[in-house]
Amino acid sequence: MGLKLFFKEHLSFIIFELIVVLFILSLYWLDGFRNVDTAVYSIVISMILIFSFLAVRFAFRRNFLQRISNLPQTMDDALQKNAKTPEHLQTEAYLQELYRLYQNEVQNLYAKQDRQEKFLNQWIHQMKTPISVLELLLQEEEIDRTSIQEEVDRLKRGIEMVLMNARIEKFEEDMQIDEVRLKEIVTATINDNKRLFITNHVFPVIDIDPEVTVTTDSKWLKFMFTQFITNAVKYTFEPNKKVKIFVEKNESKTVLCVEDEGIGIPKSDLARVTKPFFTGENGRRTGESTGMGLYLAKEICEKLGHRLEIESEVGKGTLVKVIF
Incomplete structure (x- = not known):
């Protein structure tokens, strides 16, 4: 032959x-x-x-x-x-x-499939909680509309998370870069989540010049910011605390900061909070964390050319920075 x-x-x-x-x-x-x-x-x-x-x-x-x-x-x-x-x-x-090269592509594909499967399993498990609560509320003679709305909001945030997780695999097809005003994005996101602040007795404080603009994708930025404020409120257990949102100017860089007065992140967890499915000590305390919010935020930052930094001290709070 x-x-x-x-x-x-x-x-x-x-x-x-x-x-x-x-x-x-x-x-x-x-x-x-x-x-x-x-x-x-x-x-x-x-x-x-x-x-x-x-x-x-x-x-x-x-x-x-x-x-x-x-x-x-x-x-x-x-x-x-x-x-x-x-x-x-x-x-x-x-x-x-x-x-x-073929082996690398196959391993990346398997890793993505495994991540998607694991995320969906965790997400489905967590969505059972608000559904169960809604069923109990609907069985009562007097319907507590406020409590029902809270659970509906939790479902909405969960659905938004899983949709964004699916879209991030084809990020470039769903990206639209433009000049956006930071204060408009922050204010709109706060208004969309105002019930979250009211329920937990946490107050947002916005200190951003209306003229400050950055080059980014407004939809993905809004999703990232939602993760930051959700975490800030969720891990602030004492009432009447504040979440401060402000902008720092550093030479040619614009830095969006979200600072809370919550329980903070232990040093042992700080380097891993952006890893997929990492919940850490705080996530185990609340039992509501998928470990995907900050991971997706970091992925989005990298794809948009921004940088994500997180500083924290236990008992004093957490500072999240998005550097444009």
């Missing part, structure tokens, strides 16, 4: 060499040289040289040709290293690199 493949590969070469020999003999013939024995001798010698060259070439390439002539049963069969010529050594190096 390897010899057949070798012959097919070099058939054009053999024909070309024969044409060259005949062309040279024809030039001698036209020049008046009529010795037939010399012509035959020249053709024979040329053929011997050609086939000797091909025989040596085949000896070097035989193992490689036999390997590619048979379909591999395993990946190890395809990636064996037995080439001898520079061309085939380079081919093997190319295949090795191609396989490495």
Whole structure:
């Protein structure tokens, strides 16, 4: 099989060499040289040289040709290293690199699928709580509309989270960069979550110049900011505390800051709060954390070209910065 493949590969070469020999003999013939024995001798010698060259070439390439002539049963069969010529050594190096890239893509795909599955399982488990509470509230004679609205808001935030998690895989198709006014985004997000502040007796304090603008995607920025204020309120257990939202100017950078007066993040957890599914000590205390909010915020920041920084001290609060 390897010899057949070798012959097919070099058939054009053999024909070309024969044409060259005949062309040279024809030039001698036209020049008046009529010795037939010399012509035959020249053709024979040329053929011997050609086939000797091909025989040596085949000896070097035989193992490689036999390997590619048979379909591999395993990946190890395809990636064996037995080439001898520079061309085939380079081919093997190319295949090795191609396989490495393929493995990376497959592993990334499996990681994404595993992350999506794990997130959905956690999300579904958490959505059972507000649904169960709604069922209990609806069984009472007097319907508490405020409590029902709180649970509906929790469901809305959960649905928004899972939708954004799905969209982030195709972020570039859903991105629209523009100049946006930070105060407008912050105010709109606070208004959308005002019941969250009222219920937990936490008060937002906005100190942003209306003229401050940044280059970003307003929808994704609003989603990020929602995660920050939700965490700020959720982990502020004492009433009448504040969440301060302000902007710092640092040379050519604009920094959006969200500072709360909550329980803070332990130092051991601070470096991992942006990892997927990491809930930490605080998440276990509330039992409501998916561990995906800050992870998605960090992913969005990176895709938009911003930077996310988190500072915290236990018992004093947390400061989240988005650097534009």
